[in-house]
Each structure stands twice: as structure tokens, then as C-alpha cells.
Amino acid sequence: MNQYEDLSARFGTPLYVYDLDEVAAARKELLDALPEEFELFYALKANPHPEIVRALREPGDARSCRAEISSTGELAAALEAGFSGDEILYTGPGKTAGELSEAIGLGVRMFSAESETDVQHIGRTADAHGVVADCLLRVNSATASATTSIRMTGAPSQFGFESETLGEVMPRLRRISGVHLAGLHFFPLSNAKDEASLIAEFTHTIALAAQLQQELELPLRFVDIGGGFSVPYATPGRRASYPGLRDALAAALDEHFPAWREGTPRFACESGRYLVGASGALVAGVSNVKVSRGRKFVILDAGINTFGGMSGLGRLLPVTVELDDTRAVDRASLVGPLCTPGDMLGREIKVPELGPGDTVVVPNAGAYGPTASLLMFLGRPAPAEVMLRGGEVVSASRIEHRRTPLSGSAHG
Structure with a gap:
């Protein structure tokens, strides 16, 4: 079991994993430049x-x-x-x-x-x-x-x-x-x-x-x-x-x-992105695999509600994910769980053989992740976020959504 599999077993998926040592390294590289x-x-x-x-x-x-x-x-x-x-x-x-x-x-x-x-x-x-x-x-x-x-x-x-x-x-x-x-x-x-x-x-x-x-x-x-x-x-x-x-x-x-x-x-x-982009990876679970008219779709538990595709100012959807996986032997589209055809993370990309219960890892996902995504769309829970330093878990948390009554309302 690799590190991402271990962390997803502990905290579930979808899951963001951030390496704080990588954040410090990026800062040093940029300041040195x-x-x-x-x-x-x-x-x-x-x-x-x-x-x-x-x-x-x-x-x-x-x-x-x-x-x-x-x-x-x-x-x-x-x-x-x-x-x-x-x-x-x-x-x-x-x-x-x-x-x-x-x-x-x-x-x-x-x-x-x-x-x-x-x-x-x-x-x-x-x-x-x-x-x-x-x-x-x-x-x-x-x-x-x-x-x-x-x-x-x-x-x-x-x-x-x-x-x-x-x-x-x-x-x-x-x-x-x-x-x-x-x-x-x-x-x-x-x-x-x-x-x-x-x-x-x-x-x-x-x-x-x-x-x-x-x-x-x-x-x-x-x-x-x-x-x-x-x-x-x-x-x-x-x-x-x-x-x-x-x-x-x-x-x-x-x-x-x-x-x-x-x-x-x-x-x-x-x-922004330079300092934190390489520090993070998104670990997503495979919910289902479907073939439609000869094309394969790998359905993940992470979609545009988790990874919104804001790769920099002026750049919005769609995202174009590529996996860093040497086992890639197949081609498929990575899609999320939402009820919209726009929930597409990667179209006809190289993937390993995948089935329900497997995980995929999206690299360089440390910037424009949860807070640049459609987090509340369809009410799905936000992804967990785990911080590592020296390979050890420093913290694990999740953004929670809740509706708060305003003062002056009947329930305020």
C-alpha cells in the first residue's frame, strides 16, 4: 500500500494531500530567484x-x-x-x-x-x-x-x-x-x-x-x-x-x-500557484466504470465540486487532468459524480486498468482546489484535506457547510 492509499483508507476520498515541506521548498526556490x-x-x-x-x-x-x-x-x-x-x-x-x-x-x-x-x-x-x-x-x-x-x-x-x-x-x-x-x-x-x-x-x-x-x-x-x-x-x-x-x-x-x-x-x-501548486495531490476514488458507445468513462467521487479547474486568473473550466501513473495502459474519460455533463476532469486520457474501489491521484493540485470549486453544488461533502510534514500527518480537516440564520429573521 502506497502513501496515498494509506491516507485514503484513513480519511476517505476525495482527499487532498499537501506536503508542507514542498511549500517551503517552492518558497525558497522563488526567493532565491x-x-x-x-x-x-x-x-x-x-x-x-x-x-x-x-x-x-x-x-x-x-x-x-x-x-x-x-x-x-x-x-x-x-x-x-x-x-x-x-x-x-x-x-x-x-x-x-x-x-x-x-x-x-x-x-x-x-x-x-x-x-x-x-x-x-x-x-x-x-x-x-x-x-x-x-x-x-x-x-x-x-x-x-x-x-x-x-x-x-x-x-x-x-x-x-x-x-x-x-x-x-x-x-x-x-x-x-x-x-x-x-x-x-x-x-x-x-x-x-x-x-x-x-x-x-x-x-x-x-x-x-x-x-x-x-x-x-x-x-x-x-x-x-x-x-x-x-x-x-x-x-x-x-x-x-x-x-x-x-x-x-x-x-x-x-x-x-x-x-x-x-x-x-x-x-x-x-x-500564488507557483508557491503551492506542486505541494498538493488530489486522491479520488473510483465509483464506477461505464462503457458508452465504445467510449470508457471512469466515474470518480471527485468532480468539479472538488476540483473546479481555476488554473489561474482568466482560466476556468474545463480542466484537463493527466495522471502521473506508469501503469497507464488504457484510455478513458475521468468524470465526477455530479448530474451535469460538464462534470468532466479529463477527456480520453491515459489511465491504468481501473475498477470500483480503486483510486487515482491527480498531481500538482495544491492550488485552486476546494475553494476554487463548486463546493456546495448538489450538497456533496467537501473533500478532506491532510497536511504532511516530514511524511507525517500534521493535521486533517474538512470544510463544512451550514446555513446560519441572520439576525432580524424569524429564526435569528
């Missing part, structure tokens, strides 16, 4: 499990990550994992007054602002709390370098200020009370095709940041140049390596920001 002056934010949207978030915060044998969040739920997870408010960057285009009040009340002081009204909302809430919040103006660049990755800029979007019109609104932004315009935030792409694409995009971003600083007469204290680091999703393989990235970033910064090594400004990158 960046100049040591860089800070690194972990985007909790990839996997907000507090044990994973805590592992990325703990220094260990590498520098610690900061937290990038987009909701009060992620804020709660970050705080539970040990982050303080001043270690957190709050992002997103839809921050409500209630969310801003809760975040500022819990010590968050840095926000990525997506629009003039977003800055106004942040300032109004900061004033109400008697504090000043730092705003990073998120920039939607009119131009880009890489063209082979998932683009996040260059088109009309709810994300960010258009780089070509930012100058027009700056006088009004400067008059908003309760905020300090502290810097810029970029997120031009996700899942870069290769190191050359990533370097080209980062170099373009650094040059644009320098241009905007000069044109807008905006002294920059902090610049987040985004991410784009790549790791396979639900298919075999290793996360990408970036041996030339550190020197390329340093050269670009030396050219455009001569005092960057002294912290003027401070620079950061952010990553």
Missing part, C-alpha cells in the same frame, strides 16, 4: 488553508512571505496563520465599506486601488478610523511585452487605472483625505510561458514604473511588479526554474531606479 532586496507576497486566492499560509509565513531556511488578500475571509485566514495587519496587502476591485472598515480595524494599512472611487472609499474609511492608509495605484498598462501568456492588462478591465490616463486623475487623487499615494501595483500576466517571457514583462513593467514616476511626479515608496511564475496544473511535471531572473531584474532596476538597493523604492513580486 529574486534579488534579496525583493519582498514576496503570497496570494491567498491560490489556497487559503491556514496551515499552508502559516508555512509560507514561517521564515525556516528562507525569507518569509507577506500576504496578499482580496476578501475578509482571506484576511481571517491570514490572521489565523500569524500575519499581522501590517504584513498584508488588500487588493481587488470590489472592496465594500464594511470590508474596508474590518480590514483597517484589524491593522491593514496597505491597499491596491483600482480606480478613483476605490481610492475615495479607502480614504473615507481610513478617516473614519483616524488613520492614513497607503495606496498602491494598480496600473493597467496600455502596452505589454509577453504575448504567449494569460494577459492581465492592455484591454478594458475592472482592474487598475489605465496607464495612458492616470495623469488626468492624479490631481484629484492627491486631494483625497485619509490616503497616502505610496506606489504602484502591476499584474500584467499569469503563468508565463517561459523565463524569457517573464523577464521581458518584468523589464517592461519596471521601465513603465520609472516613466510614470517621472511623468506623474509621484515619489514611489513601494512597487509591486506582479507575478506570472509557472507550475503545471493537474498534470505531471515540475514548477519552472528561473536561473537568469535575479540578474535581469537587478540590471533593469539599476538602470531605472539607481537607489533601489537602499530601498528607494522597495520592490515586491507576488505568487
